[in-house]
Amino acid sequence: MSFFDDDDDEEDDSLINNGINQRGSSSRTTRENSSLFIDRLRSTVSPHSEEIQIQIQIERERERSKASESIFDESNLSLSNFNENNFENQIQIQNYEKDEEDDDYDEEEEDLNDIKKLNKFWIKERGIPELSNWQGDLIDEIFDKLEQQQKMVNTLNSDPQTSEEEHFKLMLVQTEMERVKYLIRSYVRTRLHKIEKFSHYITVTPNTHHLLSGAELSHAKRYTDLLHTHFEHSVLDSLPEWLRKMDDTYGDGLSMISKPNRNTPVLIYCKRDCGEITLEGGERAALAKGTTHLVKYKLVDRWINLGWAEVL
Amino acid sequence: MYGDLALQLVTASHRSTLSTTPQLPLPKYALPLILSICLETRQLGQSITTAAEQYGQISLSQDKSLVCNLTVQHLSARRNKRCLLTYLSTRINGIKERWWDSGGSLAYLLSNEILGDNNNNNNELENDFEKEISNDKDLKNNLSPQEIDFLKGYNNLMLDYKSDFLDILDLNSNLNKPPKELMIDIRVIKDAGEIFLENGEKVDFRKGERFRLNRSNIERLIVQGFLEEV
Numbered sequence: 001m002s003f004f005d006d007d008d009d010e011e012d013d014s015l016i017n018n019g020i021n022q023r024g025s026s027s028r029t030t031r032e033n034s035s036l037f038i039d040r041l042r043s044t045v046s047p048h049s050e051e052i053q054i055q056i057q058i059e060r061e062r063e064r065s066k067a068s069e070s071i072f073d074e075s076n077l078s079l080s081n082f083n084e085n086n087f088e089n090q091i092q093i094q095n096y097e098k099d100e101e102d103d104d105y106d107e108e109e110e111d112l113n114d115i116k117k118l119n120k121f122w123i124k125e126r127g128i129p130e131l132s133n134w135q136g137d138l139i140d141e142i143f144d145k146l147e148q149q150q151k152m153v154n155t156l157n158s159d160p161q162t163s164e165e166e167h168f169k170l171m172l173v174q175t176e177m178e179r180v181k182y183l184i185r186s187y188v189r190t191r192l193h194k195i196e197k198f199s200h201y202i203t204v205t206p207n208t209h210h211l212l213s214g215a216e217l218s219h220a221k222r223y224t225d226l227l228h229t230h231f232e233h234s235v236l237d238s239l240p241e242w243l244r245k246m247d248d249t250y251g252d253g254l255s256m257i258s259k260p261n262r263n264t265p266v267l268i269y270c271k272r273d274c275g276e277i278t279l280e281g282g283e284r285a286a287l288a289k290g291t292t293h294l295v296k297y298k299l300v301d302r303w304i305n306l307g308w309a310e311v312l
Numbered sequence: 313m314y315g316d317l318a319l320q321l322v323t324a325s326h327r328s329t330l331s332t333t334p335q336l337p338l339p340k341y342a343l344p345l346i347l348s349i350c351l352e353t354r355q356l357g358q359s360i361t362t363a364a365e366q367y368g369q370i371s372l373s374q375d376k377s378l379v380c381n382l383t384v385q386h387l388s389a390r391r392n393k394r395c396l397l398t399y400l401s402t403r404i405n406g407i408k409e410r411w412w413d414s415g416g417s418l419a420y421l422l423s424n425e426i427l428g429d430n431n432n433n434n435n436e437l438e439n440d441f442e443k444e445i446s447n448d449k450d451l452k453n454n455l456s457p458q459e460i461d462f463l464k465g466y467n468n469l470m471l472d473y474k475s476d477f478l479d480i481l482d483l484n485s486n487l488n489k490p491p492k493e494l495m496i497d498i499r500v501i502k503d504a505g506e507i508f509l510e511n512g513e514k515v516d517f518r519k520g521e522r523f524r525l526n527r528s529n530i531e532r533l534i535v536q537g538f539l540e541e542v
Contacts, residue, residue, distance in 0.1 A: 143481070146481075175491065175493065175494045178494065178527070179490050181485075182491055184481055185481060185483055192473075196408075216473075219472075222469055226462060226465045226469065229462075230400070230404070230462040231397060231400055234458045234459075235346060235393075235396045235397070235400065238347075238354070239354065240356075240357030240358075240361075240389070242357070243389060243390065
């Protein structure tokens with residue numbers, strides 16, 4: 001069951017292989033088919049059960065007639081795009097191609113659906129050494145959708161009228177949900193890792209607090225406490241008193257509070273013309289639109305935060 | 313020489329992190345070494361204080377050899393502290409890593425100890441080598457009491473954090489690769505008894521049997537070594 005290996009090429013292939021339908025008509029069928037299915041899914045969460053029964057009856061008949069026309073076209077694949085796009089495709093697009101995205105920056109920003117956005121933030125979070133903004137609204141929205149979809153799936157799964165083919169579709173939906181969950185999990189855990197690494201720094205630097213969610217902030221504080229208690233109980237308590245502090249600065253200017261290393265190199269892709277930057281050696285480099293660079297984070301953080309450059 | 317012990321500690325700790333794949337068991341907490349380093353540091357502190365008291369402010373600005381002496385002692389003391397903390401935090405990272413690897417199950421992490429102990433008690437005739445191995449594998453035996461406290465605290469902390477959205481998402485599931493399939497084939501390698509799955513189904517896992525099940529349902533059992541992916 002590795003349908004998610006399929007990318008656009010294979011989707012096209014199945015189109016061609018179908019041969020029965022013209023390209024246009026087949027995709028129309030698909031759209032109708034899947035929209036029917038989506039309607040059905042939606043209707044199951046609304047409380048009017050009688051209506052649903054009728055609706056389902058009607059749809060079932062219509063679907064049956066459709067099914068005889070095209071038993072197996074790419075509708076199953078396009079179904080995975082229902083609500084959430086196949087994110088493997090997106091990763092590929094984001095990682096390698098970019099060709100669709102760099103056309104027009106402003107337009108594109110609005111077009112993105114939630115999963116695409118999450119994908120971007122996930123990549124960014126993993127790419128840069130500092131914490132970036134917590135995407136609370138986005139995550140909440142995706143959580144809502146996931147919950148809703150789980151309900152739909154449960155209802156349809158327990159519905160004895162659901163046909164074999166529909167079970168198959170449901171499975172695709174579920175797999176897609178698992179993959180979205182994976183994204184969120186990875187996103188949250190990347191952040192947690194950074195937060196724990198720099199917990200003391202975050203705790204004592206109030207102007208980083210707006211980057212964190214409430215839960216994350218309290219996690220940072222409590223983690224710092226926990227860690228310091230551990231250090232104190234283990235060794236610090238048996239050292240001379242003047243050595244017990246946790247926020248000393250050494251003679252060479254090295255602080256005990258570790259900060260994000262802003263000298264970490266990041267790989268960026270310029271979506272806009274970002275002007276010139278001055279490198280360490282006094283050299284200047286132009287960040288032209290559509291180019292990729294490997295530079296120190298502190299030199300380009302402005303552009304990354306503005307969204308003009310994208311971390312890869 | 314001042315700081316030799318600390319160097320020993322840090323080198324050992326560094327070595328233990330070098331091989332992460334396959335993950336080595338966490339080395340035993342080096343309590344004797346740590347105690348002697350603390351002692352050394354205390355002695356240094358003591359000697360600095362007495363020297364400062366004895367000679368007073370005036371001679372400090374004149375007697376260059378005294379200043380030099382105090383500086384060296386001071387730096388050694390600080391270095392000792394730094395080495396100790398480095399050692400501790402390296403271990404903390406290792407502990408956290410194991411916590412995440414075990415799927416965030418504290419009971420499972422610490423239950424190794426019970427198993428190991430039973431083994432030791434039951435088979436006392438076993439040769440020392442095997443004993444050593446089973447000892448090495450027990451995480452709990454190798455942790456200091458403070459570290460166990462930390463682990464428990466960390467566990468609580470993470471429980472608090474993830475409980476907000478546990479009904480939708482389990483933060484602890486594995487992150488190795490994005491899931492490609494919903495169902496996986498598994499083989500039971502250890503009796504796990506009857507287990508209720510998410511959908512209310514009851515499955516009796518007996519050794520040697522094979523199933524095809526929803527991944528998210530049984531991931532935990534795989535992590536804990538009851539099941540194996542085929």
